[in-house]
Structure formats: C-alpha cells, structure tokens
Amino acid sequence: MNQIFNTPVVYLKGVGTARADVLKKDLGIESYEDLLRHYPYKYIDRTKFYKIRDINPELPHVQVIARLTYKEIIGEKNTRRLVAHVQDDTGVMELVWFQAIKWTEKILAVGKAYIIFGKPGSFNGKAQMAHPEVEPYSTEALKRKGNLTLQAVYSSTEKLKQFTLDTKGIQRLTATLLEQHSRDIQENLPLYILQKYKLMPRVEAFRNIHFPENAAALHEAEHRLKFEELFSIQLKLLRNKMTRTQKFKGAIFEKVGDYFNEFYEHRLPFQLTTAQKKVLKEIRQDTLRGVQMNRLLQGDVGSGKTVVALMNVLLALDNGYQACIMAPTEILATQHYHSIKALVGDGFIEVALLTGSVKQKDRKVIHQKLEDGTLNLLIGTHALIEDKVVFKNLGLAVIDEQHRFGVEQRAKLWRKNILPPHVLVMTATPIPRTLAMTLYGDLDVSVINELPAGRKPIETRHFYENQRLAMFGLMKREIALGRQVYVVYPLIKESEKLDLKNLEDGVEVMSREFPLPQYRISVVHGKLSAADKEFEMQRFVKGETHIMVATTVIEVGVNVPNASVMIIENAERFGLSQLHQLRGRVGRGAEQSFCLLMSGHKLSRDGKKRLDTMVMTNDGFKISEIDLELRGPGDIEGTQQSGVLDLKIANLATDQQLLMLVRDEVIEIFYKDPQLALPENQILHHMLTAKNGGLSWDKIS
Known part of the structure; x- marks a missing residue:
C-alpha cells in the first residue's frame, strides 16, 4: 500500500540528479512522500x-486588473531597467523590472489589460511594483487556478532558488x-474513522x-x-506500551517491609504532600x-521527587532487590548521593557513588559489593552502564533528567538483569500535557504538582542594566x-560575537563590590576539573562563601536551602525552561527567596515574553505551555533525539x-x-508495520 510514497524524488519528471541532490541537502526531501509532506508555511x-x-x-x-498604457527600456548595461505604466479607473501604477528585461518587454502589449500580482511599494509618492507577476486578463484567466484561490508559499533556500x-x-x-500519481495515493485510515470524524479523503x-x-x-x-x-x-x-506490558514481565514488590516502614515512620524529616502520596500509591x-x-x-x-524515588528504592530493597539511580552529570549524581545519605543516615542501607572521578581501587570495591x-543502592552517571558494572539482582532503575541520555545508553541499563528492572523516569523540566503524551505516550505519567509545606513562592523581578545598584543592595x-546568593552568567570568557556579561568580568565586578574579608566568593564553571568544581561547590554548601558566581553548570544538582537569591545575567538569552530550572536553585528553605532577571533595554518580542512569564508565575507547567508556544516542540530540550517529534503539520501548542480526541480513539480501538x-483494522495493522512511517520507535523508556 502506498509504495509510490517510497519512490525516490529523482524519478519525478522535472527533478533529475542535480535537483534531487539539492532537495535532499536543503529540505530533506528524498522521496515522493517527503515532497507531498513539504507543506506550505503560508497562503496568499x-x-x-x-x-x-x-x-x-x-x-x-x-492583485490588480489594469490596462498597460506605456512601456520603455531605460538606461545602459548595468543600469538598464524596463519601466511600464498601468492604469485602472482609480489611478496609475508604475511597474519595473531589472531582470529578464527583453523577454518581459516582448510579452507586454500597450493597450492590453493584465492581471498584476506582487509586493506593493511606492516611488516618489506614487504606487510602484517591482518584478510583478503579469498575465493577460481574460474571463478564462480568472477561472484558472492561481487567480481565484489561496496560493501556497513554501520554504526554500538560496541554493534551491539557483535551481x-x-x-x-x-x-x-x-x-x-499529484497529476501523475493521485490514483496511487491510497487511504490509510479505516472507513469507519473517516465517517465518524467526517474526514476528507486522503488524496483530496x-x-x-x-x-x-x-x-x-x-x-x-x-x-x-x-x-x-x-x-x-x-x-x-500505545501499541508499543501494550506490547511491553504483554512481553516484559516485572518483579513483584509484594512486601512493604522494614526498610520502607523504618524510613517512613522514623527517618522521614517532613510530612509527605498529598501529591507525593498519590505517586507512591501509583508506583506501588x-x-x-x-x-x-x-x-x-x-x-x-x-517538589520532592528524590524522596519519592528513595521510597521506591526502599520498596525494592524490602523485596530482596538492588536499585540504581542514574543522572546525566557528576554534579547531579553527587547531589543525589549526598541528599539520600542525609535522608537515610548512617548504617541504614549501603549506598555508593560511581562516577568518572571515582578511583580504580574504590571502583573494585563497588563492583564486588554489587555482585x-x-x-x-548505586548512584552514578553513565559509569553505571559500563559492562564491568554487574548487579546481583537489579529490581529498580531510576533515571533522572532522562532526556539527556541516548536510547542505547538507557537500553544498557535496562539489560542489567534477566528480569527487566522496573523503570522510574524523573524530570524536573515540566512538560506540557500534549508534549508528554507525544514524547512519552508509551509511559504511565505521574505528576507532583505541589510544593512541600512551609515553602514560600519565589519573588521574581526583572531588572534592567541601570538598576544594578538596586540588585547589589538586595544582595547585601x-x-x-x-543568606547566600547565586550569580549566573551565560559565558565563561568574553565573546566578540555576543555582547553578554561574562563570568570572568563578573567575578571582577563582584570582587570590587563585595571585597574580602567581609565577603567571600566561590567560582564554578564547566571548564574546572571535577575535583575543583566539587571543592568550590562544597565551600558554598557549607556556608564558607557568600556568593557563588557560576555558569549554568548549577542548573541542576545544587541544593543549598540557605541560598535565597538567584541573579541571572543576560536573562533574555536563556530559554524559559532553563530560567525556571535556575530559579529553582533558591526557595528551598522557609525564608523568602528572590530571583532577579538582569537584561539590557533592547529586548526581542520573545525575549520580553519569556521574562514577563517568569515574573508572572512560578508554575512550571504554565511556563512549559508558553515555552511550547514560543519555541515549538522540536526545540524543547531532549525532543530532537526522541525521534518522535518530526511533526510536519500538527502543532502541539494549538x-x-x-x-486528546485521537488518543482516546486509538485507546478504544485497541480495547476492542x-x-x-x-x-x-487491517489498514491500521499495515500502518504499524509500514517502513514509510518516518518515525523511530524504541522500547526503552
């Protein structure tokens, strides 16, 4: 069915090898289907x-209908142009051509009426149009497609225009x-779907x-x-999800035992929120x-995802299994390790940290204890998926900020046990519901949508450059x-191309404004060694420094409840998701916290909207919806590698x-x-197995 879709575009009349090559390079058009799905981006x-x-x-x-009253080729060589005048019953307009002058002059006849289409302009106060489309006027011309329709406009490139x-x-x-192969374009939806939703036939x-x-x-x-x-x-x-539930058995955690109960009753330092309890019940x-x-x-x-993950880990331990938590960076892995160690205390469970920085002799001990x-519980980075890392009985794998891991990396972790471990994927990047249903439609989704009791909403303010003294005043x-303060910069060194506040200059400014010995400053950025980074981080965590000047390496994985101010320089250059993540580094204690967004006065429309959104709300899900509207799904962090979001016409924001309607229909089809x-439904069975689906589907979540 629809084999014509797979035909290479080179075989289409009017294409040829050279055009096929540039279509592939510039627009990704390789087949007839690609050409059909290169949809117009607007209509005239x-x-x-x-x-x-x-x-x-x-x-x-x-578009006007007017009679040609005058034409003349003016100028010499490089300055030559064709000038014509046309007139209707309301006025005169000048037409001008700088290219294809001789050919255009030949087809224009004084006294004849024309349909003229183009971008209007003015010259010396009179209406003018440069390089218009011109067609002799007739009743037949009006009836032809193109003059009484919406005309498609396609994205192209300068290279394509050369061809x-x-x-x-x-x-x-x-x-x-369409003229040659309309009859070959077969339907791919069942008749009952077309009738139920009154859908236009596919070829139409x-x-x-x-x-x-x-x-x-x-x-x-x-x-x-x-x-x-x-x-x-x-x-x-949804077929992927159904296949997995049928094919892959999982360990049964039937026992709620000593580990879980001891932690819940005696070691948990705060009351769980209603949302946390709901998620725990779903996981159970x-x-x-x-x-x-x-x-x-x-x-x-x-919102307390780490505690929920830990309690899930304890459930695995109660049933005789091991667990692991994998994070994308050493900073985040180390943060999880310290957070969990602080929560469980000493002598309760055996926890280890495995990252690229762990020495070989320590690795051997970890490997032995695992086996x-x-x-x-093993917490770590990509180091967890190395072949040398062998678990005795892995029952649960927690993957944090999973969009930063590739499919194959996750698959290696998934295969660490004969019976596949249960998988809990966590993200602190709130995802709009539509995006979650498309990116993670084969996963069950839980949401923690309330903050722990006693937390005050972070107060966010937008300061312009001329308000820097007010910023220093609030810091002091x-x-x-x-309290302590974060100051985040987008760059380490000054860039000639981007006029941004950079970290090195920032450290100088902060050192002058906050001199020793009254104030102490930590500096953290991605080019520091892991050991130096950890040293600086720990100085700030312990309260030995007042200010941490950093790049976005602190976006995730730093938990300092005493920090109450987050200052983001050149905030307009950050995406909404990143701004929200950075703001989340403060507001972790009971005191009022502040986020100051510093920017220049020249802001793009989208830049202003992002900063206004941050000032308006602390709700990550509202922010994610606006982010989706502004950027589109393909630009949301992590969605490119998913292979799912190559949407040609649907828009998840609108x-x-x-x-929702489509998803409910598919659920009903699979139920019946x-x-x-x-x-x-044979037509749908073929849709699942067809090679021309254009999407890549992995079974690893």
Whole structure:
C-alpha cells in the first residue's frame, strides 16, 4: 500500500540528479512522500483584487486588473531597467523590472489589460511594483487556478532558488506528482474513522493542502492531515506500551517491609504532600502487577521527587532487590548521593557513588559489593552502564533528567538483569500535557504538582542594566541576614560575537563590590576539573562563601536551602525552561527567596515574553505551555533525539484537543481489537508495520 510514497524524488519528471541532490541537502526531501509532506508555511489570497488607489505599501501582496498604457527600456548595461505604466479607473501604477528585461518587454502589449500580482511599494509618492507577476486578463484567466484561490508559499533556500526551486518551482513539482500519481495515493485510515470524524479523503487532503479550492477546503485538508499524523504517532506509542506490558514481565514488590516502614515512620524529616502520596500509591500498584513498570515522574523543581524515588528504592530493597539511580552529570549524581545519605543516615542501607572521578581501587570495591549483593543502592552517571558494572539482582532503575541520555545508553541499563528492572523516569523540566503524551505516550505519567509545606513562592523581578545598584543592595541585605546568593552568567570568557556579561568580568565586578574579608566568593564553571568544581561547590554548601558566581553548570544538582537569591545575567538569552530550572536553585528553605532577571533595554518580542512569564508565575507547567508556544516542540530540550517529534503539520501548542480526541480513539480501538485483527483494522495493522512511517520507535523508556 502506498509504495509510490517510497519512490525516490529523482524519478519525478522535472527533478533529475542535480535537483534531487539539492532537495535532499536543503529540505530533506528524498522521496515522493517527503515532497507531498513539504507543506506550505503560508497562503496568499489570490481571490481578492485591489483598486490602484487602495494599494498600501504595508500590504504583503496585492492583485490588480489594469490596462498597460506605456512601456520603455531605460538606461545602459548595468543600469538598464524596463519601466511600464498601468492604469485602472482609480489611478496609475508604475511597474519595473531589472531582470529578464527583453523577454518581459516582448510579452507586454500597450493597450492590453493584465492581471498584476506582487509586493506593493511606492516611488516618489506614487504606487510602484517591482518584478510583478503579469498575465493577460481574460474571463478564462480568472477561472484558472492561481487567480481565484489561496496560493501556497513554501520554504526554500538560496541554493534551491539557483535551481529554480523557489515557491513556484516546488509548486510545479508537487503539481506534477499529484497529476501523475493521485490514483496511487491510497487511504490509510479505516472507513469507519473517516465517517465518524467526517474526514476528507486522503488524496483530496493532499491536493487541497497544496492547491486549495477555497478556505473551507484548506481547513478540511489541514484537519485531515493533522488527524492522520497524530493518529499514526499514538497508534505506534500505545501499541508499543501494550506490547511491553504483554512481553516484559516485572518483579513483584509484594512486601512493604522494614526498610520502607523504618524510613517512613522514623527517618522521614517532613510530612509527605498529598501529591507525593498519590505517586507512591501509583508506583506501588505498578510493582504489584508482575509487569515491568515504566513510569514518568514529572515534578517541578523542589517538589520532592528524590524522596519519592528513595521510597521506591526502599520498596525494592524490602523485596530482596538492588536499585540504581542514574543522572546525566557528576554534579547531579553527587547531589543525589549526598541528599539520600542525609535522608537515610548512617548504617541504614549501603549506598555508593560511581562516577568518572571515582578511583580504580574504590571502583573494585563497588563492583564486588554489587555482585555479592551487599550494596543496596548505586548512584552514578553513565559509569553505571559500563559492562564491568554487574548487579546481583537489579529490581529498580531510576533515571533522572532522562532526556539527556541516548536510547542505547538507557537500553544498557535496562539489560542489567534477566528480569527487566522496573523503570522510574524523573524530570524536573515540566512538560506540557500534549508534549508528554507525544514524547512519552508509551509511559504511565505521574505528576507532583505541589510544593512541600512551609515553602514560600519565589519573588521574581526583572531588572534592567541601570538598576544594578538596586540588585547589589538586595544582595547585601540578604547576606547581612545570613543568606547566600547565586550569580549566573551565560559565558565563561568574553565573546566578540555576543555582547553578554561574562563570568570572568563578573567575578571582577563582584570582587570590587563585595571585597574580602567581609565577603567571600566561590567560582564554578564547566571548564574546572571535577575535583575543583566539587571543592568550590562544597565551600558554598557549607556556608564558607557568600556568593557563588557560576555558569549554568548549577542548573541542576545544587541544593543549598540557605541560598535565597538567584541573579541571572543576560536573562533574555536563556530559554524559559532553563530560567525556571535556575530559579529553582533558591526557595528551598522557609525564608523568602528572590530571583532577579538582569537584561539590557533592547529586548526581542520573545525575549520580553519569556521574562514577563517568569515574573508572572512560578508554575512550571504554565511556563512549559508558553515555552511550547514560543519555541515549538522540536526545540524543547531532549525532543530532537526522541525521534518522535518530526511533526510536519500538527502543532502541539494549538492542537491539544485534536491530540486528546485521537488518543482516546486509538485507546478504544485497541480495547476492542488488541491485535488489530478485524478486517476493518487491517489498514491500521499495515500502518504499524509500514517502513514509510518516518518515525523511530524504541522500547526503552
């Protein structure tokens, strides 16, 4: 079915080897399907005609019917141009061409009426149009496609334009493809779906997305193709989830024993929130089913995900299993290690830290204890997935900030036991619901959406450069109260290209404003050795320094409840997610905390929106929704490697309702026909197995 989609575009009439090569390099178009799915990014309304007196240079394009009254080639060699005048019953407009002068002059006849289309301008106070499209006026010309329709506009490049593959060139190729192969484009959704949702047939949708008959037909085509795209993704994700639950058995944690009860009743330093208890209950139910758990735990910064993960670890220990926690950086792994050690105390469980910095002799001890089962919990970085790391009986793998790990890295951890371990994936980057359903649609999702009792919301302010003295004043007041301050810079050294505040200059400024011996400063950045980084971090953690000047290495993994101020220099250059992560480094104690966003006065529209959003709300999920609107799913950290978000037409920021509808429909289909064995669902079975799905689906979460 639809084998024509796999045909290399080089075989299409009008393409050839050279054009095929540039289409592949610049637009990723290799097949007929790629060309059909290179959708227009906007449409020009060719249904409207303007009078010359109504033309405004601010308009993007205009179309007029006017009679040619004059034409002349003016100038010599490099300054030659063709000038023509056209007139309607309201005024006169000048047309000018600087290229293809002789050919254009030949086809223009004084006294004839023309349909003229182009970008309006003005010269010496009169209406003018440079290089317009010109077509002789007739009743037949008006009826032809192009003058009474919405005209598609495609993304192109300068290289493509050298091969005449601008909008018109791409349009010609698409028209050729549809003319020659429309009958070969078969339906890929069952008839009952088409009828239930009143969807336009597939071939009509492709025709109307590229050559819309009218605005209503374009809307129907967009809806049909968005439905198909989201449906295909959900079908594959939910089948993946179903296959995993059928195929991969999991350890049963039937016992809630001494480890869990001792910690909960005597060592837990605070009351669990309702949200934390709910998540623990969901995990408990997962681990009783005899099926491998694959759960995503979303929680805003400071919401208490680590405690939930630890209690899940204790559940594994109570049932005779080992556990591990894998983090993407040494800083975050070390932070988890110290946090958990502080929570459990000495002599309760055996915990070890394994990172690239651990010495060989210490590694041997860790390896030995892992293999003989005396090591209960191993926390570390990528070092955990090395072949030398062998568990006696791994029952639970916790993966933090998992979007920073590749599929194969996660797979290695997953294969550390004969019976696959339960997997708890954690992220402190709140993900909009639509994005979570698309990125992690084959996982069960839990959310911790409340902060521990006693936490005060962080007060966020936006300061411009001329308010720096006020910033210093706030820092000094907080330090005088015994608090500490983070100052984050985007660069280490000054860049000639980017006029940003850089860390080295920042240290100088801070040292002058906060001199020894009254104030002490730590400096942390990515180019320090792991040992130096840890030394500086620990000085700040212990309260030996008042200010930590750092780059974004402190985005995750630093927990200093005494720190009450986060200052972010050049805040407009950071993404919303990163700003929110950095702000989450403060507000971890009971005292009021502050986040100051420093910026210059020149801000882009999106830059201003990001800073205004941060000032307006502390809700990570609201922030993530705005981030999705501003950046689109493909730019959200981690989504590129997922292989899922190569969306051609659907928009997760605006098509949330459609995604929900599609997902519910797919769930119902699998409920009624799990194997897609019914005759009416054979078309869907083929969609799952077709090679031209364009998506890569892994079974590792």
